[in-house]
Amino acid sequence: MKYEHKLLTPLLAVFAVAVGFPLLYSFWLGFTDYKLVNSGATKFVGLQNYISVLSDGAYWSSFATTTAYVLLSVSLELIIGLSIALALQKQKWVKDLTRSVLLAPMFITPIAVGLMFRFFLNDQLGAIPNFLKQLGLSYDFFGPGRALISLAFIDVWQWTPFMILLLLAGLESIPKQPLEAARVDGANSWYSFRRITLPMLSPVLVVAILLRGLDALKVFEYVFATTRGGPGTETKTIQFLAYQTGITYFRLSEASAMAFILLVVVLAIIVILFRNLEKASTR
Amino acid sequence: MSRIKPLGVLRVALLWAAVITVGLPLIWVILGSFKSPAELNNPNQLLFVPTLGSWRAVLSSDLIFSAARSLIVGLVTVSISVIVGTMGAYAIARFRAGGSLTRFGILAAQVLPPAVLVFPFLTVAYALRLNGTLVPVIFAHLSFVLPVVTWFLIGFFAAVPKEIEEQARVDGFGRFAAFRLVVLPQVLPGIGAAAIFGFTLSWNDMFYGLILAPSNSTILPVAIAGFNTFRGVELGPMCAAILIAVIPVLIASFFIQRKLVQGISGGAVKF
Numbered sequence: 001m002k003y004e005h006k007l008l009t010p011l012l013a014v015f016a017v018a019v020g021f022p023l024l025y026s027f028w029l030g031f032t033d034y035k036l037v038n039s040g041a042t043k044f045v046g047l048q049n050y051i052s053v054l055s056d057g058a059y060w061s062s063f064a065t066t067t068a069y070v071l072l073s074v075s076l077e078l079i080i081g082l083s084i085a086l087a088l089q090k091q092k093w094v095k096d097l098t099r100s101v102l103l104a105p106m107f108i109t110p111i112a113v114g115l116m117f118r119f120f121l122n123d124q125l126g127a128i129p130n131f132l133k134q135l136g137l138s139y140d141f142f143g144p145g146r147a148l149i150s151l152a153f154i155d156v157w158q159w160t161p162f163m164i165l166l167l168l169a170g171l172e173s174i175p176k177q178p179l180e181a182a183r184v185d186g187a188n189s190w191y192s193f194r195r196i197t198l199p200m201l202s203p204v205l206v207v208a209i210l211l212r213g214l215d216a217l218k219v220f221e222y223v224f225a226t227t228r229g230g231p232g233t234e235t236k237t238i239q240f241l242a243y244q245t246g247i248t249y250f251r252l253s254e255a256s257a258m259a260f261i262l263l264v265v266v267l268a269i270i271v272i273l274f275r276n277l278e279k280a281s282t283r
Numbered sequence: 284m285s286r287i288k289p290l291g292v293l294r295v296a297l298l299w300a301a302v303i304t305v306g307l308p309l310i311w312v313i314l315g316s317f318k319s320p321a322e323l324n325n326p327n328q329l330l331f332v333p334t335l336g337s338w339r340a341v342l343s344s345d346l347i348f349s350a351a352r353s354l355i356v357g358l359v360t361v362s363i364s365v366i367v368g369t370m371g372a373y374a375i376a377r378f379r380a381g382g383s384l385t386r387f388g389i390l391a392a393q394v395l396p397p398a399v400l401v402f403p404f405l406t407v408a409y410a411l412r413l414n415g416t417l418v419p420v421i422f423a424h425l426s427f428v429l430p431v432v433t434w435f436l437i438g439f440f441a442a443v444p445k446e447i448e449e450q451a452r453v454d455g456f457g458r459f460a461a462f463r464l465v466v467l468p469q470v471l472p473g474i475g476a477a478a479i480f481g482f483t484l485s486w487n488d489m490f491y492g493l494i495l496a497p498s499n500s501t502i503l504p505v506a507i508a509g510f511n512t513f514r515g516v517e518l519g520p521m522c523a524a525i526l527i528a529v530i531p532v533l534i535a536s537f538f539i540q541r542k543l544v545q546g547i548s549g550g551a552v553k554f
Contacts, residue, residue, distance in 0.1 A: 125323065165543060270391045
């Protein structure tokens with residue numbers, strides 16, 4: 001065996017046990033009638049789970065919920081993150097401290113963030129609704145038609161820092177000369193942002209958007225901490241639906257089928273992401 | 284210069300708004316952990332006599348054991364990931380071992396939906412009578428910590444010039460000695476950052492812990508989720524528990540911020 005393969009083997013071995021095997025096993029589970037509390041033998045049932053998942057309105061509605069959540073939160077994170085990154089780039093006073101504070105949320109465990117906001121935005125005990133009440137306003141953050149938006153805002157609070165981190169690094173790696181040249185030629189700052197900064201930043205933008213999108217697809221903790229899928233099924237995201245199906249209702253095989261359909265979407269996004277990263281690293 | 288001033292004001296205002304938005308909920312939690320149950324029912328009360336009741340309650344509860352379990356899971360997961368990942372990442376970065384497919388697999392594994400992997404871990408744990416122990420949690424955490432750590436390290440190894448190693452070989456070092464004594468010290472800060480980040484990911488994960496170790500061996504985030512009630516008596520301890528989970532990783536994060544970008548992009552985006 002060649003030297004580099006000897007070095008790689010332990011990694012591949014652990015990888016096979018921790019990722020490869022569960023992935024294949026989960027794929028198999030999706031074609032059986034396995035139940036955790038079932039004493040009888042497990043039967044192969046073919047595509048039955050996939051058919052029942054795909055013909056179930058609940059799955060599609062949670063798919064739509066998750067998509068809306070991802071689009072709303074990631075686009076807000078992109079806009080806010082880019083603005084803050086641009087502002088931070090020019091900042092000189094207490095630079096490191098500001099950056100550290102602004103990046104802090106992304107290191108906090110999401111369940112704590114979820115509970116913190118459930119408390120902070122709660123009708124009776126929360127600071128924000130109370131403040132609004134004193135202004136004569138009443139707003140139920142987790143009420144019908146609003147809960148998903150509030151969840152997206154929690155996502156924005158926690159993960160805009162991730163955008164800032166990547167975009168700031170991208171901005172700082174852009175060479176200065178083209179911007180200087182544009183200024184000498186009399187271009188205003190909006191023009192040079194749109195024509196120079198944005199195009200040169202686009203590889204980083206693509207990577208940041210895809211990474212955030214993939215992560216937002218997996219949202220679970222905020223839902224678990226605040227709404228548990230409600231009101232009604234308004235905030236039932238895919239990961240939460242799979243959790244309920246598999247753990248609350250013991251239908252593991254159906255939950256595996258659900259997760260695999262999501263995986264197909266995720267894989268498609270990863271292929272695009274991977275192409276971008278490979279291009280960037282060979283450049 | 285005076286032409287750009289309005290933009291400058293906007294810039295400072297934006298940063299202040301961002302700092303306040305980040306800080307306000309956190310300060311609220313800190314204040315909440317020092318309030319008495321009665322004061323917690325009045326959210327706008329800023330002046331109060333701080334009490335240590337909530338902290339005392341939390342520090343003498345089972346939450347401390349959950350924190351210890353999270354610590355064990357994190358340390359074991361990160362140790363395995365760093366040892367295996369360092370060798371593998373070096374082979375991938377230096378020799379392109381495993382080709383594109385391995386790199387793709389490592390990237391893909393970082394973003395797999397946990398719902399795909401969790402049920403196999405659960406059924407196998409049941410079959411091996413390991414359910415309710417930390418073993419399945421450690422394996423589950425390896426499924427995302429190992430790829431992230433390896434991905435970070437690929438980027439860091441790729442940044443080490445080949446020439447350093449070749450020179451060491453010319454000077455009579457063996458292959459492994461050149462790796463251990465010359466290349467490894469160069470990436471040591473990177474390994475540190477990857478280890479801290481990997482630990483943070485493990486420490487922060489709730490989904491796997493919730494399903495694989497629910498009742499007698501809860502890890503910290505699951506224990507915190509247990510405070511999901513709205514009786515004023517529980518709110519204070521909940522705030523204190525949140526802070527116990529948050530403070531260690533916030534401190535750790537200060538040391539790795541510079542290395543994070545390079546790591547996340549596998550070396551494709553550099554500072």
